[in-house]
Amino acid sequence: MNPARRILFSIVLLGMLSLGMTHASPLAAQEVQITGPLAGAPACRSCRIYRRGRISLTPMVGFSLRDEYNRSVFTGGSAEYHVLDWLGFGAFFMYSPVQLATSLTDEVESQGVTTDRNRLSLPSSDNFSDQIGSIDFIIAPQVLFIPLRGKLALFQRIFVDTDFYIHLGLSIVGLTERAHTEAGICDEATDACLASQSARSSRVTMNATFGAGIRLYINDFIAINAEWRGLPFAWNTSGTDESGSEDGDFPDGVIDSDDRISHFNQMVSLGVSIYLPSSAAVSN
Amino acid sequence: MKNFSFAVWALVIESLIHAPMTSAQDMSFDLEETEEETPAETDENGFLGPDGDALEPGSDIIGDLALSDDELNARMDSEPRDTTTVEEEIYAVQQIFALRLNRLEVAPSFAFTLNDPYVRRRALGLGLNYWWSNVLAIGFNFLWYDLEGFQSESDLNFFVRRSARLAVPITEWQLGAHMNFTYVPLYGKFMAFNKWIFQWDAYVIGGVGFQRTRPIAIIDPEIRTFDYEMRLAFNVGIGLRIFLSRFLTVFAEFRDYLYLERFESLDVALGEARNDKSTWLADSSELVNNVTVQIGITLFFPFSFEYKLPK
Numbered sequence: 001m002n003p004a005r006r007i008l009f010s011i012v013l014l015g016m017l018s019l020g021m022t023h024a025s026p027l028a029a030q031e032v033q034i035t036g037p038l039a040g041a042p043a044c045r046s047c048r049i050y051r052r053g054r055i056s057l058t059p060m061v062g063f064s065l066r067d068e069y070n071r072s073v074f075t076g077g078s079a080e081y082h083v084l085d086w087l088g089f090g091a092f093f094m095y096s097p098v099q100l101a102t103s104l105t106d107e108v109e110s111q112g113v114t115t116d117r118n119r120l121s122l123p124s125s126d127n128f129s130d131q132i133g134s135i136d137f138i139i140a141p142q143v144l145f146i147p148l149r150g151k152l153a154l155f156q157r158i159f160v161d162t163d164f165y166i167h168l169g170l171s172i173v174g175l176t177e178r179a180h181t182e183a184g185i186c187d188e189a190t191d192a193c194l195a196s197q198s199a200r201s202s203r204v205t206m207n208a209t210f211g212a213g214i215r216l217y218i219n220d221f222i223a224i225n226a227e228w229r230g231l232p233f234a235w236n237t238s239g240t241d242e243s244g245s246e247d248g249d250f251p252d253g254v255i256d257s258d259d260r261i262s263h264f265n266q267m268v269s270l271g272v273s274i275y276l277p278s279s280a281a282v283s284n
Numbered sequence: 285m286k287n288f289s290f291a292v293w294a295l296v297i298e299s300l301i302h303a304p305m306t307s308a309q310d311m312s313f314d315l316e317e318t319e320e321e322t323p324a325e326t327d328e329n330g331f332l333g334p335d336g337d338a339l340e341p342g343s344d345i346i347g348d349l350a351l352s353d354d355e356l357n358a359r360m361d362s363e364p365r366d367t368t369t370v371e372e373e374i375y376a377v378q379q380i381f382a383l384r385l386n387r388l389e390v391a392p393s394f395a396f397t398l399n400d401p402y403v404r405r406r407a408l409g410l411g412l413n414y415w416w417s418n419v420l421a422i423g424f425n426f427l428w429y430d431l432e433g434f435q436s437e438s439d440l441n442f443f444v445r446r447s448a449r450l451a452v453p454i455t456e457w458q459l460g461a462h463m464n465f466t467y468v469p470l471y472g473k474f475m476a477f478n479k480w481i482f483q484w485d486a487y488v489i490g491g492v493g494f495q496r497t498r499p500i501a502i503i504d505p506e507i508r509t510f511d512y513e514m515r516l517a518f519n520v521g522i523g524l525r526i527f528l529s530r531f532l533t534v535f536a537e538f539r540d541y542l543y544l545e546r547f548e549s550l551d552v553a554l555g556e557a558r559n560d561k562s563t564w565l566a567d568s569s570e571l572v573n574n575v576t577v578q579i580g581i582t583l584f585f586p587f588s589f590e591y592k593l594p595k
């Protein structure tokens with residue numbers, strides 16, 4: 001850049017600079033005051049404080065989603081105490097009294113074939129439903145975070161307060177799976193091999209759980225609750241010999257913890273929340 | 285010289301950052317009703333006396349600084365400040381944030397299947413909806429699945445074949461084209477952290493169209509090949525739309541596409557009949573129930589609209 005152009009460039013820049021500064025300076029002392037009925041009003045006035053300082057008890061029913069071999073139907077609930085309107089602590093508990101086989105399980109039972117190569121995985125196709133894994137119960141101490149609240153209109157007539165929450169916690173899940181087998185037990189089609197198909201073992205696994213839900217408030221102390229929950233953990237859903245050691249020595253001829261495969265287990269639940277005490281505070 | 289240029293640029297950027305703040309001075313919460321109050325006259329330094337009069341030169345500023353908090357607060361409350369005053373009004377009936385009536389909605393999206401344990405499918409989608417009332421629309425939805433890497437067989441299929449010697453017939457999809465009606469029974473607003481308010485609505489959707497699919501040969505892949513065919517498909521779903529502005533939204537939708545699929549036959553004919561195409565497909569069709577999640581944005585045209593009734 002030649003000297004003349006450099007000087008011109010500097011003058012233009014300084015002009016812009018001074019223009020910006022002269023326009024910026026009066027604003028520093030300026031204050032916008034709103035008058036009228038909304039002056040100083042918060043985003044929500046006279047809001048019902050549904051959660052702060054209250055306990056919520058929510059009986060629930062639910063079922064698992066995206067199941068490969070077995071669907072669990074749950075009953076249980078949650079109990080929470082809300083220290084703030086947007087923060088709560090509590091516990092979630094679900095027990096599964098009903099287990100439903102999926103269509104894939106039915107197909108394996110009707111069309112599965114047992115050979116010398118897969119006898120350990122499928123000693124008998126007729127009894128396949130005896131070897132599949134199931135979720136027995138879920139216990140989850142959890143933190144609730146309620147970032148959103150609002151209201152919605154149903155059919156342009158019914159208006160209900162609503163909030164949206166996410167939860168994060170520790171899941172303690174009770175599982176029943178096919179019991180570990182001894183090496184070589186299904187080398188021949190023996191009664192021991194057949195018996196191993198129905199042998200069950202239970203265990204408890206701990207992992208993280210998270211999810212989200214909404215509550216629709218019917219009145220000050222009753223709300224309808226819908227919730228989704230993710231439960232990632234590894235288990236042997238099919239009771240089959242899926243893998244050996246980390247070196248990949250499939251088939252390793254035994255069914256054990258190496259055959260557990262990571263699954264992103266999911267469930268949805270519906271419930272009715274009851275808040276105590278029954279009256280909700282109202283904000284200013 | 286480089287240092288000089290750098291300093292000049294830094295000052296320019298700093299001034300430009302501050303310059304837009306001037307627009308806040310013109311902030312108006314109401315287009316017509318804004319009234320400006322004439323600021324009280326001040327002294328040459330911009331200070332005011334306790335009664336709103338200009339301070340005498342040499343006023344005791346140091347003494348003011350030594351006042352207690354209570355005294356300072358009382359003094360600040362009693363003294364008028366240099367302000368811009370605007371009047372905010374509320375209305376007996378608040379208007380709906382965004383009207384849909386007589387607007388065209390264009391909705392590009394990304395879709396993936398949710399309930400198929402054997403094949404993971406993804407698709408690019410495009411939806412068009414015309415809103416003939418504020419809650420009802422007629423539209424068209426197009427999904428294209430046939431892209432590289434958009435369909436893949438899951439591990440479950442492999443495990444089932446290995447463990448149970450059971451082949452699960454699967455299909456490949458090319459496209460889906462569906463006409464649909466949309467109804468908005470729910471709308472509302474949410475407040476985030478007691479501060480930000482955003483509008484949203486929930487809708488139900490349903491219609492009819494077709495899927496273009498074909499079986500993937502897994503029982504007898506050496507002989508069998510299949511061509512794409514049209515299948516009549518029905519769809520029903522629910523969705524949630526969040527308004528980012530009066531013409532731009534983000535949406536998430538669960539839609540179940542139901543159609544009758546004829547899978548590959550599990551039986552292989554012997555001899556010459558193995559080459560007979562009529563033996564390649566199963567004897568009967570099965571209902572496929574395919575739940576798809578679609579996530580995308582929508583643009584409403586025209587961008588602006590006029591309310592029928594005044595505020």
